[in-house]
Amino acid sequence: MDMLRGRLINKIDDILAQIVSQETPLNSQLQIEANLVLPQDSTGLTRRVVLDSIDIDDLRHQVASHSGSPLTGTPYHAQHAFNMSHGLPSPMNTITSESTPYPPVEHTMLDAPHPAPANTLLSSQPVLPDTGSNANNFYPILPAEVEQTPPTTPPVGGGRQVEGDDRTFPKRRKQDNANSHKMEQSTIDKLIEGIWEQIHNPKSLAMGDDLKETMQWVLEKMSGQTSRFATTNLEFSNATKCCRQITTSSRTARAFEVIxxxxxxxxxxxxxxxxxxxxxxxxxxxxxxxVLTEACTSFSWSEKELRNRMAIWKGYREIKDAAGWSALIFAGPGIYRFCKYRLGFDEDAMNKLRSLKLRAEVAADTLQPQWRQLLSLVGESTQIHWRGHPHDWAVSKKKGEDPVPLAVTYKKWDPNFTYQNLEDSVIDTDQWGETDPRRFEGGPEHYCKSCSLRQSSIAEENECECFPNLYSPNPRTPTPVQVFRTDNGKNNGLIACCAFERGQAVGEFVGKLTKGLADVDVMQSQAGDHEPYQIWQGRCGNFTRFMNHSCASNCQFQTFSWLGVQRIVVVSKGVQAGKELTVDYSGRYWDNLDKVCLCGEPCCRYKDRRKLASV
Ligand SMILES: C[S@@+](CC[C@H](N)C(=O)[O-])C[C@H]1O[C@@H](n2cnc3c(N)ncnc32)[C@H](O)[C@@H]1O
Structure with a gap:
């Protein structure tokens, strides 16, 4: 019955999602029927059974009023529990085919305090029309489907400079019909994205507490409560902490169980x-x-019960064999459903899992190394294999290809390459002393320049939710991205492990805050009418350093102010899990740069540089 119910729910959910996204006349009804087909040797008749009838307008109304609609890509099943009984939804600088990444060109410090903006990466500048520096030169970001090739920025100064745009950043998509024909993610893709989310969630695996200790802790927290239900702020906070504790321990117990x-x-x-x-x-x-009889005796289960469970456990083992222990451990509850119904459990899915194996291990080892301890239970080695920072490794999208230490990927250009991963930008005190060049003047109160709401580092006082994953009083969780080996001559790139919704911040462009650099890749910016500054990522910074250029980029650089300090944010224009994250470096970056663009887009503006130079 469970299996039938599961299949029916999936089917009906899909039909409902399609219907809601289509135009139907007012007062349309969806009638749910079943046909009972009797064998020919019986009556030969087909009996129609009307199960229920649903008002489409009501249904559409319910979906629209829900915070996340199926049209925004949130799994429909997660939003509506369909009640069957009632029927209603409750690299560079040479013209070759291989570019050199961040060439080991010695950077020169210029004497002039306001250096010529040579070779600067300009964030979002390429989407500006060629009409000078007027603030009204607004080139709107259109929805992905209708986005047009942006006009090329005229040559200004040198090349290799990027800048942040202080106008609009991509807004979250409206819940309209624009997405109505969007394909639902497949079951395997949902499972894989779930794995990435768990690996990047520091709270997904708590070790060391056994259940008894956890219960004791919960009882202590609850002891002073005035009623069975938490009513005061403190009681509610305690109840929340207890619930979180139990949820985390049961996730750990669940990981134990599957392995x-x-x-x-x-x-x-x-x-x-x-x-x-x-x-x-x-x-x-x-x-x-x-063997089955031996097992049934020890489990005290019937053979049927054991066979049912074994079918699911075999699924776990297949996932482990394909994607490794780390993927199995971090798979989360979705794995049960995946293995029980074996929906999309095909060779294609297995290949996706095989190519995930080493990538998941690198992320798990570097972000949550305690996961290995669980392996002692099954006699496997608990030795951590991939050490260091998650982005100290350049992974491969191809199955079985070992991750490579980052330094190795730059060896042919710089045998001594090192990269220091930073959480926040650091000030080049030789250039700026202790003054942060990004700081605006202002009082103790900060209001967002984008949404006008109050910004505060105190949770209760903060109202700005422009980029909550980066700027909020809550601690940041690691961004689900990996540095990967590209296969078209661009050396490394950045891959999205999970989807980034349009308008969502991918990360802040973090590096050394300096000035006066020339002939190296830098981000050029200016806070108000203060002296311009540069962010250099040559040897230190974060993962945004590994984002390649595309003439049809899926992200853009934007300036944003948080607590009176200007930031350069990489904002998604809508990126699917598994895709390379790209930005448009702009004409100013490519000017005077003797490299060809390898983005491969039909609209590529910098692919035939030889031709350009001879004009
Ligand atoms: C900010 S780095 C990006 C990461 C770089 N691929 C790496 O491995 O370090 C910029 C350099 O990457 C390479 N690159 C980025 N996008 C490119 C593109 N579309 N075509 C050719 N090379 C590109 C160029 O060498 C460029 O100077």
Whole structure:
């Protein structure tokens, strides 16, 4: 029954999502029927059973009033629990095919305090029309489907400079019909994205507390409560902490469960193989029967019950064999459904999982190394394999290809390459002393220049939610991105492990705050009418340093002010999980740069540089 119910729910959910996104006349009804087809040797009749009828307008109204609609890409199943009984939805500088990334050109400090903006990366500048520096030169970001090739920025100064745009950043998509024909993510893609989310969530695996300790802790927290339900602020906060604690411990327990169950399948197979050798006189079916009986006795389950569970556990083992232990451990509750119904459990899915294996291990080892301790339960090595910062490794999208230490990927240009990962920009005190060149003048109160709401580092006082994943009083969680080896001559690039919704911040362009650099890649910016500054990422910064240029980029640089300090934010224009994250470096970057663009887009503006130079 469970399986039937699951299949029906999925089917009906999909139909409902389609209907809601289509035009239907007012007062349309969706009638749900089933046909009971009796065998020919019986009556030969088909009996129609009307199960229920749904008012489409009501349905559409409910979906629209819901905070996340299926049209925004949130899994429909997660939003509406369909009640079956009631029927209503409750690199560079040479013209070659291979570019050199961040060439080991010695950077020169210019004497002039306001250096010529040579070779600067300009954020979002390419989307500006060629009409000078007037603030009204607004080139709007259109929805992805209708976005046009932006006009080329005229040559200004040198090249290799990027800038942040202080106008608009991509807004979250309206819940209109623009997405109505969007394909739903496949089950495997949902599972994979779930794995990435869990790996990048520092709270997903708590180690060391056993259940008894957790219960004791919960009881202590609850002891002073005035009623069974938390009513005061403190009581509610305690209840929330208890709930979080239990949820985290049960997630850990769940990880224990899946690895032990997957391992048990290997034990079962080993026992079967041993029996085949010891009792060669028996037929294969008899060997199987003996082992099943042994297992049923120990589990105290019927054979049917055991077989049902084994079917799911075999799924866990298949996932472990394809994607490795780390993916299995971080898969989360979605894995049960995936294995139970084996929806999309095909060769294509298995190949996706195989190419995920080493990438997931790097992320798990560097972000949540305690995951390895769980492996002692199944006799596997608990040795951490990939050490350091997650972005100290350049991973491969191809299955079986080992991640490479970042420094190795720059060896041919710079044998001594090092990169220091920074959370926040650092001030080049030789240039700026202790003064942050990004700071605007102002009082203790800060209001967002974009949404006009109050910004504060105190949770209760902050109202600005422009980029909550970067700027909010809550601690930041690691961004689900990886540095990867590109296969078209661009050396490294940045890959999105999870989707980034349009308008969502991917990360802040973080590096050394300096000035006067020439002939190296820099971000050029200016806070108000203060002296311009540069952000240099040559040897220190964050993952934004690895974003390649595309003439049809899926992200853009934007200036944003948080607590009176200007930031350069990489904002998504809508990026799917598994895609390379790209920005448009702009004409100013490419000017005088003897490299060709390898973005491969039909609208590429910098692919034929030889031709340009001869004009
Ligand atoms: C900010 S770095 C990006 C990361 C770089 N690919 C790496 O491996 O370090 C910029 C350099 O990457 C390379 N690059 C980025 N986008 C490119 C493109 N579309 N075509 C060719 N090379 C590109 C160029 O060498 C460029 O100077």
């Amino acid at each position: 032990v169950q997957a391992h048990w399948i290997d034990c079962y197979n080993a026992r079967l193989a041993a029996l085949r050798e010891d009792r060669a006189e028996l037929r294969p079916q008899e060997h199987k029967k003996i």
